[in-house]
Amino acid sequence: MAARTYLRPTGFVDAPFGHDGKVARLAGGLLWFAAVEIVRDDGVELVPVDGFEARLDSLGEDARVAWTNLTTSRAPLRLGERVIRLDQPQVAAILNVTPDSFSGDGQGGDVEAAIEAGFAMAAAGAALIDVGGESTRPGSQTVWEGDEIARIEPVVRRLAGGGTAVSVDTRKAAVMEAALAAGARMINDVSALTFDPRAAEVAAAARCPVVLMHHKGDPATMQDDPRYDRPVLLEIYDWLEARIAAAIEAGVDRANILVDPGFGFGKTVQHNLAIMNGLAMLHGLGCPIMLGASRKRTIGALSNAAPVDQRLAGSIAFALKAAEQGAQLLRVHDVPATLQALRVWRGMRDAALTPA
Known part of the structure; x- marks a missing residue:
């Protein structure tokens, strides 16, 4: 299997107020996260949400799809x-x-x-x-x-x-x-x-x-x-x-x-x-x-x-x-x-x- 990238949201905060651009809402729910673990079989990298989207091109399609899914609301x-x-x-x-x-x-x-x-x-x-x-x-x-x-x-x-x-x-x-x-x-x-x-x-x-x-x-x-x-x-x-x-x-x-x-x-x-x-x-x-x-x-x-x-x-x-x-x-x-x-x-x- 080809190496791939997974994303794990972490660094949850109580509220998004005053954190514009620094946090993301998880799946349209009641949680906001300030950091993301970039997970691969060979290791983990912790990065802030601030500026994360700018890195997506370098992380590949797996990460791009995962990020979209993480930050999209779920329908009832x-x-x-x-x-x-x-x-x-x-x-x-x-x-x-x-x-x-x-x-x-x-x-x-x-x-x-x-x-x-x-x-x-x-x-x-x-x-x-x-x-x-x-x-x-x-x-x-x-x-x-x-x-x-x-x-x-x-x-x-x-x-x-x-x-x-x-x-x-x-x-x-x-x-x-x-x-x-x-x-x-x-x-x-x-x-x-x-x-x-x-x-x-x-x-x-x-x-x-x-x-x-x-x-x-x-x-x-x-x-x-x-x-x-x-x-x-x-x-x-x-x-x-x-x-x-x-x-x-x-x-x-x-x-x-x-x-x-x-x-x-x-x-x-x-x-x-x-x-x-x-x-x-x-x-x-x-x-x-x-x-x-x-x-x-x-x-x-x-x-x-x-x-x-x-x-x-x-x-x-x-x-x-x-x-x-x-x-x-x-x-x-x-x-x-x-x-x-x-x-x-x-x-x-x-x-x-x-x-x-």
Whole structure:
């Protein structure tokens, strides 16, 4: 692979006032950055935003495209009649209708319990409910699509019928079709449309938002010994860039594509931490970012092997770290607590952005 250049915004400031020409707004959100890391495989150079555009000609087309993407606003998501603004972090609530969810929130496959939980999370302020009927935790096995449909279809239908914005979390084209017919208006595919050969066709025909998530290996074996030949964030960036191109080639509108770095999907603790520390780089892809670190094993690894039901504080720490780097959608289990943290964070941003 030919050497290329990546850009990571950094040096975030409280507000742009008095810094004309010295800061840039990140993806049309609530953050301004004053410096850029020019990242290559052979090293990193930190440069100020002031005068950075004058250097673009010498940095090549990769850097020019990334800079345009970093400084361009993201259009709102349109889920049927619902519009979700992406100029601030939003919460996507996880609703697992499975008997074996890693997080212990799978509702035991109880449809009525799942519906009640979904409406409660929407009432608490979640922008959308992400419904899944197949666990993709490390070591999990593939679920037959008929069983997956039976789990999620009545839940999606009731939630969507009640006016809730619903996303379907699945790798399978038949499940996507069933969920869309039931009222889902977004597809969240942990395989980035690689698992099912018909998935890209279904996503393109639906003309709805699609999340492409990075993964390394199959859920059954992805955590056995994940390795990367280059810095993990650079490999993820290139992989997602290729999947964006493939989705567009299949007929998916670029404006409907979101990306997810796949926290915990074929990554060690160190890989996951590198993703969190460098997340802002992925804005260079030009797509909204979804981040799902809620209750993940890395939190337990960093906190005396805390069990899954004792990982709320760590989940909020990751959610705020993602918000501080401009992630637009935070996929979480604990909606009220996460929203409270985000509202406090937003209050501080609003105060900083209100001229004295």
